[in-house]
Amino acid sequence: MGCRLLGTLFGIDGELLERQYRNHLSGYLCWEQLPHAEEWLLFEKNIGVYVGLDEVCLSRGELYTVLINKERKGRSGSLIAVVKGTDVKTVTSVLLRLSRRRRFQVREITMDMAPNM
Structure with a gap:
């Protein structure tokens, strides 16, 4: 409410x-x-073994890259990162802010075959 x-x-x-x-x-x-x-935005504590990466258009044509923890199935704690735009350098620079220990925890990344990804 x-x-x-x-x-x-x-x-x-x-x-x-x-x-x-x-x-x-x-x-x-x-x-x-x-x-x-x-x-x-980056929520490091939400990272898991299975991660999904996709781009979404939220409003007014603004494109964002979203990283989610697939094990959470859309529930609370599933959002790992949201980055404005889909530029590889921008997205990579944000994701590299995750600690090395957390990044190496990931075993599988699921994404569509969009050429920019």
């Missing part, structure tokens, strides 16, 4: 509640990935 709906149900300003949650309650402004969140 969103903040705006809660605001409507309880007769309070939903937009104000949304801002208060984002700026004070959620810890968003203290998030360690905030400075680069528009370009890439």
Whole structure:
């Protein structure tokens, strides 16, 4: 349930509640990935043995490369990385931020046969 709906149900300003949650309650402004969140996100603890790599178009034609833990089957903890764009150098530079120990944990990577991958 969103903040705006809660605001409507309880007769309070939903937009104000949304801002208060984002700026004070959620810890968003203290998030360690905030400075680069528009370009890439990395969740190293989610990596597993079986990994999937694909590109997705989320909105307004923006293309992202997504790396997931296939063992989680789309549940919580399945997202490993999201990188803006599909350029090999950009994606590689982000994925190399994963620790060597975590990278060598991967045994299988599944991806489509897109020429840019």
